[in-house]
Amino acid sequence: MKNLSLRELNLGLSNKKFSSEELTKFFLNEIKTSNPKINAFITVDEEKSLQQAKDADKRISQNDMNELTGIPIAQKDIFCAKGWKTTCASKMLDNFYAPYDSKVIELFNQHGAINLGKTNMDEFAMGSSNETSYYGEVRNPWNLDYVPGGSSGGSAAAVASGMAPAATATDTGGSIRQPASLCGLTGLKPTYGLVSRFGMIAFASSLDQAGPIAKSAEDCALMLKVMAAHDERDSTSIKHNVPDYLKNLDSPINGKTIGLPKEFFNDDLNQDIKVILEQVIDSYQKIGVNFKEISLPNSHLSIPVYYVIAPAEASSNLSRYDGVKFGYRAEEFKDLEEMYLKTREQGFGDEVKRRILVGTYVLSAGYYDAYYLKAQKIRRLIANDFKNAFNECDLILAPSCPSTAFKIGDKTEDPVAMYMQDMYTISTNLAGLPAISSPAGFLNKMPVGFQLIGNYFDEATILNFTHQYQQITDWHQKTPEADV
Amino acid sequence: MALTDKDIKKLSHLAKINIDSKDEKIVLSKLEGIIKLIDTMQQVDTNNIEPMSHALDITQPLREDVVTEENQKNDFLKLGPESNEDYFIVPRVVE
Numbered sequence: 001m002k003n004l005s006l007r008e009l010n011l012g013l014s015n016k017k018f019s020s021e022e023l024t025k026f027f028l029n030e031i032k033t034s035n036p037k038i039n040a041f042i043t044v045d046e047e048k049s050l051q052q053a054k055d056a057d058k059r060i061s062q063n064d065m066n067e068l069t070g071i072p073i074a075q076k077d078i079f080c081a082k083g084w085k086t087t088c089a090s091k092m093l094d095n096f097y098a099p100y101d102s103k104v105i106e107l108f109n110q111h112g113a114i115n116l117g118k119t120n121m122d123e124f125a126m127g128s129s130n131e132t133s134y135y136g137e138v139r140n141p142w143n144l145d146y147v148p149g150g151s152s153g154g155s156a157a158a159v160a161s162g163m164a165p166a167a168t169a170t171d172t173g174g175s176i177r178q179p180a181s182l183c184g185l186t187g188l189k190p191t192y193g194l195v196s197r198f199g200m201i202a203f204a205s206s207l208d209q210a211g212p213i214a215k216s217a218e219d220c221a222l223m224l225k226v227m228a229a230h231d232e233r234d235s236t237s238i239k240h241n242v243p244d245y246l247k248n249l250d251s252p253i254n255g256k257t258i259g260l261p262k263e264f265f266n267d268d269l270n271q272d273i274k275v276i277l278e279q280v281i282d283s284y285q286k287i288g289v290n291f292k293e294i295s296l297p298n299s300h301l302s303i304p305v306y307y308v309i310a311p312a313e314a315s316s317n318l319s320r321y322d323g324v325k326f327g328y329r330a331e332e333f334k335d336l337e338e339m340y341l342k343t344r345e346q347g348f349g350d351e352v353k354r355r356i357l358v359g360t361y362v363l364s365a366g367y368y369d370a371y372y373l374k375a376q377k378i379r380r381l382i383a384n385d386f387k388n389a390f391n392e393c394d395l396i397l398a399p400s401c402p403s404t405a406f407k408i409g410d411k412t413e414d415p416v417a418m419y420m421q422d423m424y425t426i427s428t429n430l431a432g433l434p435a436i437s438s439p440a441g442f443l444n445k446m447p448v449g450f451q452l453i454g455n456y457f458d459e460a461t462i463l464n465f466t467h468q469y470q471q472i473t474d475w476h477q478k479t480p481e482a483d484v
Numbered sequence: 485m486a487l488t489d490k491d492i493k494k495l496s497h498l499a500k501i502n503i504d505s506k507d508e509k510i511v512l513s514k515l516e517g518i519i520k521l522i523d524t525m526q527q528v529d530t531n532n533i534e535p536m537s538h539a540l541d542i543t544q545p546l547r548e549d550v551v552t553e554e555n556q557k558n559d560f561l562k563l564g565p566e567s568n569e570d571y572f573i574v575p576r577v578v579e
Contacts, residue, residue, distance in 0.1 A: 235545055335577075348501070357495045416517050432540055
């Protein structure tokens with residue numbers, strides 16, 4: 001059961017080869033064995049998961065079944081799930097049990113999927129290594145001394161180690177694609193507005209978007225089909241006819257054009273990763289895809305722009321954690337002001353506090369125009385670059401990350417070095433575009449990924465191209481157990 | 485723009501995050517690194533560029549003013565660190 005695709009699991013369930021209860025028990029057992037060394041889960045609740053499995057088995061026996069009924073899915077601990085501890089990996093929410101379901105959880109529940117547990121992450125999704133979690137770092141299943149990436153490091157490590165068939169994740173600046181790349185998985189960040197943010201704990205509201213991390217483009221297509229739905233409770237949710245991503249996977253792609261941004265393939269790109277990307281290009285050329293050099297002239301400004309906009313939005317979003325209505329409250333204080341100051345000093349970790357302070361700075365009187373407004377203007381330039389590029393190509397190919405996974409502790413003392421991890425992923429968040437990371441090979445036994453960026457709401461094309469690549473390569477089928 | 489100790493105190497006050505005086509130096513140096521990074525934006529000419537506040541240029545949707553969720557007052561009050569049957573309780577602010 002461990003390495004089966006979602007489609008194969010679905011087939012096994014409908015053919016009564018195994019029940020959802022057996023399947024769920026199998027993965028809960030995998031978690032028992034592997035989680036102590038990997039730390040991918042913050043919360044596991046066997047009783048709740050098994051109850052859902054029994055309900056799913058009832059549905060299956062009544063033939064009331066769809067693609068995900070009875071399949072256990074790991075949920076990033078950023079999604080509120082009614083009755084489940086929902087922490088966002090912060091001490092601030094260590095005692096928080098969500099009183100309602102996020103839209104994403106609601107959709108999985110409606111489909112009869114099993115919530116297998118809540119996965120570890122960087123605190124409030126702020127980080128690229130999963131080292132800022134209040135519940136300790138997550139370890140990369142390919143080498144336990146290395147980070148799995150972040151912020152969705154727990155989701156990636158859970159799938160890569162076979163503790164879950166697939167997982168949900170979120171991406172504000174690369175938090176789906178970077179851990180997918182570092183753990184040898186496929187991870188899709190959809191167009192901003194495709195998946196509802198209702199009940200998804202907010203970091204930077206104009207950038208946050210949920211999507212799947214899974215073992216293949218096919219699995220991602222199936223997950224996205226469930227996750228993409230209009231929701232009135234999220235004012236930025238777009239009414240969009242969701243295409244059948246699965247049906248489209250086998251469409252021919254010969255004669256189509258992929259753009260190569262010259263700014264990403266310059267001398268700054270790691271030469272070993274460049275060789276792997278050239279092999280990806282080669283594979284696509286063999287099936288008739290054309291390549292064309294394009295330009296994203298403002299892409300080098302993505303990181304500075306992001307580190308104004310994301311902290312600014314975070315400083316506002318995280319003002320709700322004040323020790324009054326829910327979450328942590330400091331034990332000792334002399335008045336209300338001191339209660340706020342101490343609650344937030346003790347409840348937040350260093351990186352979260354740093355970003356709140358940066359956000360407060362760029363929004364404060366006298367600096368707003370120089371930083372926040374300036375960043376919003378350059379954000380427009382970055383988005384326009386993509387608009388122009390898509391006049392010349394169907395998709396854009398890019399590296400996913402500047403390197404393979406790094407050692408735990410290597411970048412914790414230098415926030416700016418950590419921020420550079422997202423240099424190839426952040427521009428798509430600023431523009432709101434969809435992008436995927438797919439496995440493309442290995443360097444020193446650690447996975448390397450490549451990225452395909454699509455036009456707005458063109459997830460179907462991204463998944464189609466990725467699936468076609470995965471039909472002629474087997475990098476996505478490698479597992480740490482068999483291949484290290 | 486170089487930050488000073490005074491700036492850190494002001495930010496701590498605005499963000500309502502206490503910063504222990506022994507940590508001020510390290511907080512300052514890390515923030516300076518980040519501000520140096522974001523200052524690289526200043527070289528770009530952005531005259532006549534419309535700021536982009538949102539990925540998709542959409543307007544706020546409106547809906548009918550009808551109750552959509554049942555009253556969950558008790559559930560929410562229970563989540564508070566301190567509450568009675570009607571209110572969240574905080575230290576006294578008015579004598």
